[in-house]
Amino acid sequence: MTKTYPKASRPSLDNVSVSIEKGEFVFFIGPSGSGKSTIIKLLLHEVTPNKGRVIVNSKDVTSMRSWKRPHFRRSIGCVFQDFRLLPNRTAYENVAFALEVIGKTKAVARRVVPEVLELVGLGGKEHRYPHELSGGEQQRVAVARAFVNRPLILLADEPTGNLDPDTSIEIMRLLDRINRTGTTVVMVTHDSNIVNQMRRRVVEIESGRIVRDQARGVYG
Amino acid sequence: MRVKYVLSEVLVGLWRNVTMTIAMIITLAVSLTMLGVSGLVYSKVDDMKDLYYKNIQVSIFLKGDVTDQQRTDLETKLKSDSLVKEVLYVNKDEAYKRFQEMYQDAPDLVTAVKPDQLPESFRLTLVNPEQYKSIYDQYKDTEGVDEIVDQSRLLDKIFDLFTAGQNIALAGAIAMAIAALLLVANTIQVAAYSKRREVAVMKLVGASNWFIQAPFVLEAVVAGLIGSFLGLGALIALKFFLFDGSLSALQGLFSPVTWSDIFLMFPIMAGVGALVSAVTGWTTLRFYLRV
Numbered sequence: 001m002t003k004t005y006p007k008a009s010r011p012s013l014d015n016v017s018v019s020i021e022k023g024e025f026v027f028f029i030g031p032s033g034s035g036k037s038t039i040i041k042l043l044l045h046e047v048t049p050n051k052g053r054v055i056v057n058s059k060d061v062t063s064m065r066s067w068k069r070p071h072f073r074r075s076i077g078c079v080f081q082d083f084r085l086l087p088n089r090t091a092y093e094n095v096a097f098a099l100e101v102i103g104k105t106k107a108v109a110r111r112v113v114p115e116v117l118e119l120v121g122l123g124g125k126e127h128r129y130p131h132e133l134s135g136g137e138q139q140r141v142a143v144a145r146a147f148v149n150r151p152l153i154l155l156a157d158e159p160t161g162n163l164d165p166d167t168s169i170e171i172m173r174l175l176d177r178i179n180r181t182g183t184t185v186v187m188v189t190h191d192s193n194i195v196n197q198m199r200r201r202v203v204e205i206e207s208g209r210i211v212r213d214q215a216r217g218v219y220g
Numbered sequence: 221m222r223v224k225y226v227l228s229e230v231l232v233g234l235w236r237n238v239t240m241t242i243a244m245i246i247t248l249a250v251s252l253t254m255l256g257v258s259g260l261v262y263s264k265v266d267d268m269k270d271l272y273y274k275n276i277q278v279s280i281f282l283k284g285d286v287t288d289q290q291r292t293d294l295e296t297k298l299k300s301d302s303l304v305k306e307v308l309y310v311n312k313d314e315a316y317k318r319f320q321e322m323y324q325d326a327p328d329l330v331t332a333v334k335p336d337q338l339p340e341s342f343r344l345t346l347v348n349p350e351q352y353k354s355i356y357d358q359y360k361d362t363e364g365v366d367e368i369v370d371q372s373r374l375l376d377k378i379f380d381l382f383t384a385g386q387n388i389a390l391a392g393a394i395a396m397a398i399a400a401l402l403l404v405a406n407t408i409q410v411a412a413y414s415k416r417r418e419v420a421v422m423k424l425v426g427a428s429n430w431f432i433q434a435p436f437v438l439e440a441v442v443a444g445l446i447g448s449f450l451g452l453g454a455l456i457a458l459k460f461f462l463f464d465g466s467l468s469a470l471q472g473l474f475s476p477v478t479w480s481d482i483f484l485m486f487p488i489m490a491g492v493g494a495l496v497s498a499v500t501g502w503t504t505l506r507f508y509l510r511v
Binding site: 069072073078086097100101149 | 425432
Protein backbone atom coordinates (compact mmCIF):
# COMPACT_ATOMS: atom_id res chain seq x y z
CA MET A 1 0.00 0.00 0.00
CA THR A 2 1.33 3.43 -0.93
CA LYS A 3 0.31 6.86 0.30
CA THR A 4 1.63 10.03 -1.24
CA TYR A 5 0.44 13.38 0.02
CA PRO A 6 -0.18 16.05 -2.56
CA LYS A 7 2.90 18.27 -3.04
CA ALA A 8 5.15 15.72 -1.30
CA SER A 9 8.33 14.82 -3.15
CA ARG A 10 8.29 11.22 -1.98
CA PRO A 11 5.58 8.91 -0.70
CA SER A 12 4.84 9.07 3.01
CA LEU A 13 4.40 5.31 2.94
CA ASP A 14 5.97 3.46 0.04
CA ASN A 15 4.70 0.01 -0.82
CA VAL A 16 4.10 -0.92 2.79
CA SER A 17 2.32 -4.13 3.73
CA VAL A 18 1.47 -4.99 7.32
CA SER A 19 -1.05 -7.38 8.72
CA ILE A 20 -2.13 -7.14 12.34
CA GLU A 21 -4.07 -9.96 13.98
CA LYS A 22 -7.01 -9.44 16.24
CA GLY A 23 -5.88 -8.96 19.85
CA GLU A 24 -2.31 -8.06 18.94
CA PHE A 25 -0.26 -5.27 20.50
CA VAL A 26 1.89 -3.56 17.88
CA PHE A 27 4.36 -0.69 18.07
CA PHE A 28 5.12 1.38 15.04
CA ILE A 29 8.43 3.11 15.58
CA GLY A 30 10.65 5.33 13.53
CA PRO A 31 11.95 8.89 13.35
CA SER A 32 9.71 11.90 12.80
CA GLY A 33 8.43 12.07 9.26
CA SER A 34 8.96 8.39 8.67
CA GLY A 35 5.26 7.83 7.98
CA LYS A 36 4.13 6.31 11.30
CA SER A 37 1.30 8.74 11.83
CA THR A 38 0.09 8.21 8.30
CA ILE A 39 -0.70 4.64 9.33
CA ILE A 40 -3.05 5.91 12.04
CA LYS A 41 -4.70 8.26 9.56
CA LEU A 42 -5.15 5.45 7.07
CA LEU A 43 -6.69 3.19 9.71
CA LEU A 44 -9.07 5.99 10.73
CA HIS A 45 -9.99 6.59 7.10
CA GLU A 46 -8.84 10.15 7.50
CA VAL A 47 -6.79 9.69 4.35
CA THR A 48 -6.99 7.08 1.62
CA PRO A 49 -4.04 5.32 -0.05
CA ASN A 50 -3.01 6.09 -3.61
CA LYS A 51 -2.25 2.47 -4.23
CA GLY A 52 -3.20 -0.70 -2.42
CA ARG A 53 -5.89 -1.42 0.11
CA VAL A 54 -6.62 -0.82 3.79
CA ILE A 55 -8.59 -3.54 5.47
CA VAL A 56 -9.88 -2.95 9.00
CA ASN A 57 -11.98 -5.47 10.93
CA SER A 58 -12.12 -7.57 7.74
CA LYS A 59 -13.78 -4.68 5.90
CA ASP A 60 -12.13 -3.01 2.95
CA VAL A 61 -12.21 0.66 3.87
CA THR A 62 -10.06 1.84 0.98
CA SER A 63 -12.95 3.20 -1.02
CA MET A 64 -15.42 3.58 1.82
CA ARG A 65 -17.89 6.40 1.22
CA SER A 66 -17.37 9.27 3.60
CA TRP A 67 -20.90 9.06 4.99
CA LYS A 68 -20.10 5.57 6.26
CA ARG A 69 -17.05 6.81 8.11
CA PRO A 70 -18.80 7.85 11.36
CA HIS A 71 -20.22 4.40 11.90
CA PHE A 72 -16.92 2.78 11.03
CA ARG A 73 -15.10 4.93 13.59
CA ARG A 74 -17.30 3.66 16.39
CA SER A 75 -15.33 0.41 16.25
CA ILE A 76 -12.04 2.25 16.76
CA GLY A 77 -10.83 4.06 19.85
CA CYS A 78 -8.22 6.76 19.62
CA VAL A 79 -5.69 8.33 21.98
CA PHE A 80 -3.33 11.18 21.16
CA GLN A 81 -0.27 12.85 22.55
CA ASP A 82 -2.26 16.00 23.35
CA PHE A 83 -5.18 14.14 25.05
CA ARG A 84 -7.81 16.21 23.21
CA LEU A 85 -10.14 16.53 26.18
CA LEU A 86 -12.86 19.16 26.34
CA PRO A 87 -11.61 21.68 28.93
CA ASN A 88 -15.05 22.80 30.07
CA ARG A 89 -16.24 19.29 30.89
CA THR A 90 -15.36 17.06 33.82
CA ALA A 91 -13.69 13.68 33.42
CA TYR A 92 -17.10 12.03 33.63
CA GLU A 93 -18.63 14.42 31.13
CA ASN A 94 -15.75 14.00 28.69
CA VAL A 95 -16.26 10.25 28.61
CA ALA A 96 -20.06 10.50 28.59
CA PHE A 97 -19.85 12.99 25.70
CA ALA A 98 -18.32 10.31 23.49
CA LEU A 99 -21.29 8.07 24.23
CA GLU A 100 -23.98 10.68 23.95
CA VAL A 101 -22.92 11.99 20.57
CA ILE A 102 -23.23 8.52 19.07
CA GLY A 103 -26.77 8.27 20.37
CA LYS A 104 -26.38 6.42 23.66
CA THR A 105 -28.77 7.51 26.39
CA LYS A 106 -27.80 9.23 29.60
CA ALA A 107 -28.86 6.08 31.46
CA VAL A 108 -26.30 4.03 29.55
CA ALA A 109 -23.66 6.65 30.28
CA ARG A 110 -24.50 6.59 34.01
CA ARG A 111 -23.96 2.86 34.05
CA VAL A 112 -20.88 2.57 31.81
CA VAL A 113 -18.82 5.70 32.47
CA PRO A 114 -18.07 5.10 36.19
CA GLU A 115 -17.06 1.54 35.29
CA VAL A 116 -14.55 2.58 32.70
CA LEU A 117 -13.19 5.42 34.85
CA GLU A 118 -12.66 2.86 37.59
CA LEU A 119 -10.87 0.63 35.06
CA VAL A 120 -8.41 3.36 34.10
CA GLY A 121 -7.79 4.13 37.76
CA LEU A 122 -9.67 7.40 38.06
CA GLY A 123 -12.31 6.25 40.54
CA GLY A 124 -13.17 9.23 42.75
CA LYS A 125 -11.94 11.82 40.30
CA GLU A 126 -14.95 11.76 38.01
CA HIS A 127 -15.92 15.34 38.67
CA ARG A 128 -12.54 16.96 38.19
CA TYR A 129 -11.97 19.18 35.21
CA PRO A 130 -8.99 18.45 32.95
CA HIS A 131 -7.01 21.38 34.37
CA GLU A 132 -7.45 19.86 37.83
CA LEU A 133 -5.85 16.60 36.70
CA SER A 134 -2.20 15.71 36.06
CA GLY A 135 -1.02 14.87 32.55
CA GLY A 136 -1.12 11.18 33.27
CA GLU A 137 -4.61 11.44 34.67
CA GLN A 138 -5.76 13.44 31.65
CA GLN A 139 -4.40 10.72 29.39
CA ARG A 140 -6.32 8.17 31.46
CA VAL A 141 -9.49 10.11 30.80
CA ALA A 142 -8.63 10.07 27.10
CA VAL A 143 -8.06 6.31 27.23
CA ALA A 144 -11.36 5.89 29.07
CA ARG A 145 -13.09 7.91 26.39
CA ALA A 146 -11.48 5.83 23.65
CA PHE A 147 -12.38 2.58 25.35
CA VAL A 148 -15.85 3.32 26.73
CA ASN A 149 -17.53 2.21 23.54
CA ARG A 150 -15.62 -1.11 23.69
CA PRO A 151 -13.90 -0.70 20.31
CA LEU A 152 -12.22 -3.61 18.56
CA ILE A 153 -9.12 -1.55 17.94
CA LEU A 154 -7.37 1.09 20.02
CA LEU A 155 -5.09 3.45 18.11
CA ALA A 156 -2.57 5.38 20.16
CA ASP A 157 -0.55 8.14 18.53
CA GLU A 158 2.42 8.81 20.81
CA PRO A 159 0.24 8.60 23.92
CA THR A 160 3.22 9.05 26.22
CA GLY A 161 4.79 11.90 24.27
CA ASN A 162 3.84 14.51 26.88
CA LEU A 163 4.36 12.39 29.97
CA ASP A 164 7.29 11.71 32.26
CA PRO A 165 8.77 8.17 32.22
CA ASP A 166 6.98 6.92 35.35
CA THR A 167 3.61 8.19 34.22
CA SER A 168 4.30 6.77 30.77
CA ILE A 169 4.79 3.33 32.24
CA GLU A 170 1.47 3.60 34.07
CA ILE A 171 -0.29 4.49 30.84
CA MET A 172 1.41 1.54 29.14
CA ARG A 173 0.18 -0.78 31.91
CA LEU A 174 -3.28 0.56 31.25
CA LEU A 175 -3.00 -0.05 27.49
CA ASP A 176 -1.68 -3.52 28.25
CA ARG A 177 -4.71 -4.20 30.44
CA ILE A 178 -6.99 -3.05 27.67
CA ASN A 179 -5.13 -5.28 25.24
CA ARG A 180 -5.77 -8.24 27.53
CA THR A 181 -9.53 -7.70 27.16
CA GLY A 182 -9.06 -8.72 23.52
CA THR A 183 -8.74 -5.24 22.06
CA THR A 184 -6.15 -4.82 19.34
CA VAL A 185 -3.76 -2.02 20.27
CA VAL A 186 -1.77 -0.15 17.63
CA MET A 187 0.64 2.35 19.07
CA VAL A 188 2.87 4.82 17.29
CA THR A 189 5.80 6.00 19.37
CA HIS A 190 9.47 6.88 19.49
CA ASP A 191 9.78 6.25 23.20
CA SER A 192 12.53 3.61 23.22
CA ASN A 193 12.20 2.90 26.95
CA ILE A 194 8.63 1.84 26.63
CA VAL A 195 9.17 -0.31 23.60
CA ASN A 196 12.07 -2.06 25.26
CA GLN A 197 10.12 -2.73 28.43
CA MET A 198 6.96 -4.03 26.77
CA ARG A 199 8.61 -6.55 24.48
CA ARG A 200 5.80 -6.62 21.96
CA ARG A 201 5.74 -6.71 18.20
CA VAL A 202 7.71 -3.84 16.71
CA VAL A 203 7.38 -2.54 13.17
CA GLU A 204 10.07 -0.03 12.30
CA ILE A 205 9.48 2.44 9.51
CA GLU A 206 12.05 4.63 7.85
CA SER A 207 11.37 7.01 4.99
CA GLY A 208 8.08 5.33 4.31
CA ARG A 209 9.40 1.77 4.17
CA ILE A 210 9.28 -1.03 6.66
CA VAL A 211 12.82 -1.84 7.70
CA ARG A 212 12.00 -4.28 10.50
CA ASP A 213 9.04 -6.30 11.70
CA GLN A 214 9.85 -8.26 14.79
CA ALA A 215 7.79 -10.08 17.38
CA ARG A 216 8.79 -9.24 20.97
CA GLY A 217 11.15 -6.61 19.61
CA VAL A 218 13.13 -3.78 21.13
CA TYR A 219 13.61 -0.21 19.95
CA GLY A 220 16.98 -1.14 18.48
CA MET B 221 -32.01 13.21 24.68
CA ARG B 222 -30.40 13.87 21.32
CA VAL B 223 -33.11 16.33 20.33
CA LYS B 224 -32.70 18.09 23.65
CA TYR B 225 -28.95 18.18 23.15
CA VAL B 226 -29.27 19.65 19.67
CA LEU B 227 -31.79 22.29 20.79
CA SER B 228 -29.70 23.40 23.74
CA GLU B 229 -26.67 23.62 21.45
CA VAL B 230 -28.68 25.85 19.12
CA LEU B 231 -29.62 28.25 21.91
CA VAL B 232 -26.11 28.31 23.32
CA GLY B 233 -24.76 28.90 19.82
CA LEU B 234 -27.07 31.82 19.14
CA TRP B 235 -26.31 33.35 22.50
CA ARG B 236 -22.54 32.90 22.38
CA ASN B 237 -22.23 35.27 19.49
CA VAL B 238 -25.16 37.48 20.24
CA THR B 239 -24.13 40.65 18.38
CA MET B 240 -23.59 38.67 15.20
CA THR B 241 -26.87 36.86 15.77
CA ILE B 242 -28.72 40.17 16.06
CA ALA B 243 -27.07 41.52 12.90
CA MET B 244 -27.97 38.32 11.08
CA ILE B 245 -31.59 38.44 12.24
CA ILE B 246 -32.02 42.12 11.35
CA THR B 247 -30.68 41.73 7.82
CA LEU B 248 -32.80 38.63 7.35
CA ALA B 249 -35.84 40.53 8.64
CA VAL B 250 -35.30 43.50 6.31
CA SER B 251 -34.67 41.24 3.36
CA LEU B 252 -37.79 39.19 4.08
CA THR B 253 -39.89 42.32 4.62
CA MET B 254 -38.87 43.56 1.19
CA LEU B 255 -39.65 40.18 -0.24
CA GLY B 256 -43.07 40.40 1.43
CA VAL B 257 -43.71 43.90 0.07
CA SER B 258 -42.69 42.77 -3.37
CA GLY B 259 -45.04 39.81 -3.12
CA LEU B 260 -47.90 42.01 -1.96
CA VAL B 261 -47.37 44.47 -4.81
CA TYR B 262 -47.27 41.58 -7.23
CA SER B 263 -50.57 40.12 -6.08
CA LYS B 264 -52.19 43.57 -5.84
CA VAL B 265 -51.14 44.55 -9.35
CA ASP B 266 -52.75 41.38 -10.61
CA ASP B 267 -55.95 42.15 -8.69
CA MET B 268 -55.99 45.69 -9.93
CA LYS B 269 -55.38 44.70 -13.52
CA ASP B 270 -58.42 42.46 -13.37
CA LEU B 271 -60.47 45.20 -11.78
CA TYR B 272 -59.43 47.97 -14.15
CA TYR B 273 -59.30 46.06 -17.38
CA LYS B 274 -62.88 44.94 -16.86
CA ASN B 275 -64.00 48.55 -17.07
CA ILE B 276 -61.56 49.65 -19.64
CA GLN B 277 -62.80 51.28 -22.78
CA VAL B 278 -61.51 52.11 -26.22
CA SER B 279 -62.74 55.42 -27.53
CA ILE B 280 -63.16 56.02 -31.24
CA PHE B 281 -63.41 59.73 -31.79
CA LEU B 282 -65.14 60.86 -34.95
CA LYS B 283 -64.15 63.70 -37.22
CA GLY B 284 -66.10 66.97 -36.97
CA ASP B 285 -67.36 66.55 -40.53
CA VAL B 286 -68.47 62.96 -40.21
CA THR B 287 -71.60 62.13 -42.24
CA ASP B 288 -74.59 60.29 -40.85
CA GLN B 289 -73.94 57.50 -43.31
CA GLN B 290 -70.35 57.02 -42.11
CA ARG B 291 -71.50 57.00 -38.48
CA THR B 292 -74.19 54.40 -39.07
CA ASP B 293 -71.83 52.22 -41.10
CA LEU B 294 -69.25 52.31 -38.36
CA GLU B 295 -71.80 51.54 -35.67
CA THR B 296 -73.12 48.51 -37.57
CA LYS B 297 -69.61 47.27 -38.13
CA LEU B 298 -68.66 47.70 -34.49
CA LYS B 299 -71.79 45.99 -33.25
CA SER B 300 -71.12 42.96 -35.39
CA ASP B 301 -67.44 42.82 -34.42
CA SER B 302 -66.70 39.72 -32.36
CA LEU B 303 -63.93 41.51 -30.43
CA VAL B 304 -66.35 44.12 -29.14
CA LYS B 305 -68.60 43.39 -26.22
CA GLU B 306 -70.45 46.67 -25.93
CA VAL B 307 -70.79 49.81 -28.01
CA LEU B 308 -71.90 53.10 -26.58
CA TYR B 309 -72.44 56.14 -28.74
CA VAL B 310 -71.61 59.47 -27.13
CA ASN B 311 -72.90 62.53 -29.03
CA LYS B 312 -71.57 66.05 -28.68
CA ASP B 313 -73.98 67.00 -25.88
CA GLU B 314 -73.14 63.97 -23.79
CA ALA B 315 -69.48 64.51 -24.40
CA TYR B 316 -69.92 68.07 -23.18
CA LYS B 317 -71.71 66.88 -20.08
CA ARG B 318 -68.87 64.47 -19.30
CA PHE B 319 -66.41 67.23 -19.96
CA GLN B 320 -68.21 69.52 -17.54
CA GLU B 321 -68.19 66.84 -14.85
CA MET B 322 -64.57 66.05 -15.37
CA TYR B 323 -63.40 69.63 -15.19
CA GLN B 324 -65.89 71.04 -12.71
CA ASP B 325 -62.98 72.39 -10.71
CA ALA B 326 -61.89 74.55 -13.63
CA PRO B 327 -64.95 76.61 -14.61
CA ASP B 328 -62.89 78.84 -16.91
CA LEU B 329 -62.01 75.89 -19.06
CA VAL B 330 -65.61 74.70 -19.12
CA THR B 331 -66.96 78.05 -20.22
CA ALA B 332 -64.27 78.35 -22.88
CA VAL B 333 -65.33 75.13 -24.57
CA LYS B 334 -68.58 74.85 -26.52
CA PRO B 335 -70.43 71.55 -26.98
CA ASP B 336 -69.71 71.90 -30.69
CA GLN B 337 -66.01 71.67 -30.19
CA LEU B 338 -66.11 68.26 -28.58
CA PRO B 339 -66.02 65.27 -30.88
CA GLU B 340 -68.63 62.55 -30.96
CA SER B 341 -67.32 59.15 -30.12
CA PHE B 342 -68.03 55.46 -29.75
CA ARG B 343 -67.01 53.94 -26.44
CA LEU B 344 -66.19 50.28 -26.82
CA THR B 345 -65.87 47.68 -24.16
CA LEU B 346 -63.71 44.89 -25.53
CA VAL B 347 -64.18 41.20 -24.91
CA ASN B 348 -60.48 41.04 -24.22
CA PRO B 349 -58.82 44.40 -23.48
CA GLU B 350 -55.50 43.06 -24.71
CA GLN B 351 -56.82 42.98 -28.26
CA TYR B 352 -56.80 46.74 -28.54
CA LYS B 353 -54.22 46.58 -31.31
CA SER B 354 -56.41 44.71 -33.78
CA ILE B 355 -59.29 47.11 -33.16
CA TYR B 356 -56.94 49.97 -33.80
CA ASP B 357 -55.62 48.48 -37.03
CA GLN B 358 -59.07 47.67 -38.27
CA TYR B 359 -60.72 51.03 -37.73
CA LYS B 360 -58.00 53.62 -37.91
CA ASP B 361 -58.48 54.19 -41.63
CA THR B 362 -62.26 53.99 -41.61
CA GLU B 363 -64.00 57.01 -43.09
CA GLY B 364 -64.96 59.56 -40.45
CA VAL B 365 -62.69 58.25 -37.73
CA ASP B 366 -60.40 60.84 -36.26
CA GLU B 367 -58.56 59.10 -33.49
CA ILE B 368 -58.65 55.90 -31.48
CA VAL B 369 -57.67 56.12 -27.86
CA ASP B 370 -57.15 53.16 -25.64
CA GLN B 371 -57.41 53.79 -21.91
CA SER B 372 -55.47 50.66 -21.19
CA ARG B 373 -52.35 52.30 -22.70
CA LEU B 374 -52.61 54.83 -19.94
CA LEU B 375 -53.22 52.21 -17.30
CA ASP B 376 -50.25 50.25 -18.56
CA LYS B 377 -48.08 53.20 -17.68
CA ILE B 378 -49.46 53.20 -14.15
CA PHE B 379 -48.93 49.48 -13.86
CA ASP B 380 -45.43 49.88 -15.21
CA LEU B 381 -44.82 52.14 -12.24
CA PHE B 382 -46.13 49.51 -9.87
CA THR B 383 -44.00 46.86 -11.52
CA ALA B 384 -40.98 49.13 -11.22
CA GLY B 385 -41.76 49.58 -7.52
CA GLN B 386 -42.08 45.84 -7.16
CA ASN B 387 -38.76 45.29 -8.91
CA ILE B 388 -37.06 47.81 -6.67
CA ALA B 389 -38.41 46.01 -3.61
CA LEU B 390 -37.27 42.70 -5.07
CA ALA B 391 -33.81 44.07 -5.88
CA GLY B 392 -33.60 45.42 -2.33
CA ALA B 393 -34.67 42.04 -1.01
CA ILE B 394 -31.97 40.30 -3.03
CA ALA B 395 -29.26 42.75 -1.99
CA MET B 396 -30.21 42.37 1.65
CA ALA B 397 -30.45 38.62 1.18
CA ILE B 398 -26.84 38.54 -0.03
CA ALA B 399 -25.77 40.49 3.05
CA ALA B 400 -27.82 38.13 5.19
CA LEU B 401 -26.24 35.10 3.51
CA LEU B 402 -22.74 36.35 4.19
CA LEU B 403 -23.65 37.04 7.80
CA VAL B 404 -25.14 33.58 8.16
CA ALA B 405 -22.02 32.04 6.64
CA ASN B 406 -19.81 34.07 8.94
CA THR B 407 -21.86 33.26 12.04
CA ILE B 408 -21.67 29.58 11.22
CA GLN B 409 -17.92 29.78 10.74
CA VAL B 410 -17.48 31.51 14.08
CA ALA B 411 -19.75 28.94 15.72
CA ALA B 412 -17.85 26.07 14.12
CA TYR B 413 -14.57 27.59 15.22
CA SER B 414 -15.66 28.07 18.81
CA LYS B 415 -16.84 24.47 18.89
CA ARG B 416 -13.89 23.00 17.00
CA ARG B 417 -12.75 20.87 19.95
CA GLU B 418 -16.18 19.32 20.38
CA VAL B 419 -16.46 18.78 16.64
CA ALA B 420 -13.04 17.13 16.51
CA VAL B 421 -13.98 14.74 19.32
CA MET B 422 -17.36 14.02 17.76
CA LYS B 423 -15.72 13.16 14.45
CA LEU B 424 -13.18 11.01 16.22
CA VAL B 425 -15.69 8.92 18.15
CA GLY B 426 -17.94 8.55 15.12
CA ALA B 427 -20.86 10.89 15.71
CA SER B 428 -22.97 10.97 12.59
CA ASN B 429 -22.59 13.88 10.24
CA TRP B 430 -26.12 15.15 10.71
CA PHE B 431 -25.63 15.15 14.46
CA ILE B 432 -22.51 17.29 14.12
CA GLN B 433 -24.06 19.63 11.58
CA ALA B 434 -27.61 19.91 12.88
CA PRO B 435 -26.94 22.44 15.67
CA PHE B 436 -25.16 24.79 13.26
CA VAL B 437 -27.75 24.51 10.51
CA LEU B 438 -30.61 24.86 12.99
CA GLU B 439 -28.97 27.94 14.42
CA ALA B 440 -29.24 29.54 10.99
CA VAL B 441 -32.78 28.27 10.50
CA VAL B 442 -33.91 29.65 13.86
CA ALA B 443 -32.41 33.02 12.93
CA GLY B 444 -34.23 32.84 9.58
CA LEU B 445 -37.53 32.11 11.31
CA ILE B 446 -37.08 34.91 13.83
CA GLY B 447 -36.24 37.19 10.90
CA SER B 448 -39.45 36.19 9.11
CA PHE B 449 -41.51 36.87 12.25
CA LEU B 450 -39.98 40.34 12.45
CA GLY B 451 -40.70 40.76 8.74
CA LEU B 452 -44.34 39.85 9.37
CA GLY B 453 -44.39 42.45 12.15
CA ALA B 454 -43.00 45.03 9.72
CA LEU B 455 -45.69 44.21 7.14
CA ILE B 456 -48.41 44.51 9.80
CA ALA B 457 -46.96 47.87 10.81
CA LEU B 458 -46.88 48.92 7.15
CA LYS B 459 -50.54 48.08 6.69
CA PHE B 460 -51.51 49.70 9.96
CA PHE B 461 -49.66 52.97 9.55
CA LEU B 462 -49.37 53.33 5.80
CA PHE B 463 -52.29 51.71 3.99
CA ASP B 464 -54.83 52.24 6.75
CA GLY B 465 -53.15 55.40 7.92
CA SER B 466 -51.58 58.02 5.73
CA LEU B 467 -52.46 56.38 2.41
CA SER B 468 -56.07 55.60 3.31
CA ALA B 469 -57.26 58.51 1.11
CA LEU B 470 -56.06 56.58 -1.92
CA GLN B 471 -58.07 53.54 -1.03
CA GLY B 472 -60.42 53.97 -3.98
CA LEU B 473 -57.46 53.77 -6.32
CA PHE B 474 -55.79 50.67 -4.97
CA SER B 475 -57.46 47.43 -4.26
CA PRO B 476 -57.18 47.14 -0.50
CA VAL B 477 -54.40 45.19 1.20
CA THR B 478 -56.25 42.86 3.51
CA TRP B 479 -54.97 41.13 6.63
CA SER B 480 -55.27 37.81 4.89
CA ASP B 481 -52.98 39.11 2.11
CA ILE B 482 -50.39 39.86 4.73
CA PHE B 483 -50.75 36.60 6.62
CA LEU B 484 -50.59 34.70 3.36
CA MET B 485 -47.18 36.29 2.73
CA PHE B 486 -45.87 34.91 6.02
CA PRO B 487 -45.45 31.26 5.04
CA ILE B 488 -43.57 32.38 1.95
CA MET B 489 -41.29 34.62 3.98
CA ALA B 490 -40.75 32.00 6.68
CA GLY B 491 -40.12 29.32 4.08
CA VAL B 492 -37.64 31.40 2.12
CA GLY B 493 -35.94 32.61 5.31
CA ALA B 494 -35.56 29.12 6.75
CA LEU B 495 -34.57 27.46 3.50
CA VAL B 496 -32.02 30.07 2.47
CA SER B 497 -30.45 30.01 5.95
CA ALA B 498 -30.36 26.24 6.04
CA VAL B 499 -28.78 25.91 2.62
CA THR B 500 -26.22 28.62 3.40
CA GLY B 501 -25.42 27.08 6.76
CA TRP B 502 -25.06 23.63 5.34
CA THR B 503 -22.93 24.78 2.42
CA THR B 504 -20.67 26.73 4.76
CA LEU B 505 -20.20 23.62 6.88
CA ARG B 506 -19.32 21.55 3.82
CA PHE B 507 -16.37 23.86 3.24
CA TYR B 508 -15.51 24.66 6.80
CA LEU B 509 -16.12 21.53 8.81
CA ARG B 510 -15.37 18.82 6.24
CA VAL B 511 -17.26 16.20 8.13
